[in-house]
Amino acid sequence: MSRELALLGLAEAAALVRNRQVSPVELTDAVLAQADRWEPHIRSLLLRMDEQARAAASAAEREIAGGGYRGALHGIPVTIKDVMDVAGVPTTVASSILADNVAAANCVAVQRLVDAGAVIAGKANTHQFTWGGDTPPTRNPWDVERIPGGSSGGSGAGMAACIGFGSLGSDTAASVRSPAAYNGVVGLKTTYGRIPKSGFFPLAWSMDSVGPLARRVEDVALLLDTISGFAASDPSSLSAPLAPALPGLRDGVKGLRIGVPEDFFWHPIQDEVDAPLRRALDVLRDAGADVRPITIAGGEHLPLSVAVSFVLVIVESAAWHRSWLTEQPEGYAPDVYEYISWAKRIPATDFVDAQRVRRLITDVVDSAFSEVDLLAVPAQCQVAARVDTPLITFGDGTTEHRDPAGIRNLAIFNLTGHPGVSVPVGRGAVSGMPVGLQLVGRRGDDATTLRAAQVIEDALGTLGEPPLPG
């Protein structure tokens, strides 16, 4: 019974708790047992919080028994990427520099989950300082010889392995959507500013977004609606009222105009990735959406988004890390130190020019939304790479290093602030690895991206739990 409970979706588990068919303690024990099974293979958690989780679950159980049910997250175990403060435990961002950085209070997003009654079960691993797409030592549960993506690789791998019913990640250039695609779960990069970042360790302030991951679209919508909303403590927080995602989640896509920009986003691509993505477009078409190929005016500038993202993330992160790079270089993984150190070679004029090109890219993407409601593009054009294989090979024979390839279709929307969700559409015919479609909406319209993702999930289903290695 324990394992079956852990495999439920968040909303399903919530219904059982609400009807008192299952207690939060049972759910929490099921999740911790799932961690016992999977963690030796995938190492998705930097910190297990078994004792605190059981205590919180017991408290939730008593409160619910007393008639104090708070809502769908009450008594539900979730995990938090180790870039967000959880009171009483360290926020390390996977670095020894911050080993003793015990948080005095919850960050805003976590506090909203706690207020809703959620049980924090652990801190999920991150690529160190959120600066990468591999998230060592975490492995992909679909093939433990492959990367889980990153930097929210712990959240992505953990969700696929059913260690918790939801996870909060962060996305600066790919970091929620990449692990969602590679691990076969749902991940939303929210509209920039929608979820406050107070109490969050930054990578690049102007591109960072908090985002939820879960196995089902409805669960991501639930998490989104719980943690969205203005906070004065975050200067980038949006105060505008934004539509919640849950109310219209099952309204379908009839009449929705979905643009498929064939240039840049879809080429080059691995054949085993292209096929399930095309089937997902057929699903949307069959459901009544107006799925149409589009040519974005100015689209020839969009490939610059990778270079612009690199420059902005390097420079912004270097500003944060400057003193530590000098004083505590031993606290950095070699790849992270190397990337941040590139800032010394970037003149200020190039940084400003990158911001000018960012303006151009933003204008180009905005222009696409004058003719469509959503864009549909591959979340990744390749399946998760093997840990020991830095080069991606595409169907046309071209190769690319997995770092730039991993942000190609994703970082652009961190530059522009648009929301994008990666939803699983199947598994590759060759590798058996998950494939994700990214649906991108207008700024503030995260809800419509999830509505279309729900249509795909309803038709194609979820991928379920991978087979346990060995």
Next chain:
Amino acid sequence: MSDPSVTPAAAAAEAAAHPVDAVLAAIRAVPDTLLRSLEPATLYVPSLAAPGGTSAVAAAAPATGEAAR
């Protein structure tokens, strides 16, 4: 001070070989005529009143940032 054992030619070759140069080259290849038409993006980028923002959400939230606060 530069390292006297490193010749200017060697330093230039080393600099040109650095991977960030390829990144910068992409941006530096943008024509000046185009760049001159562009002001830098602000640090906090989004505006819900963007072109094409005709959805119900955008209509309900036409302004953000300073205008909305």
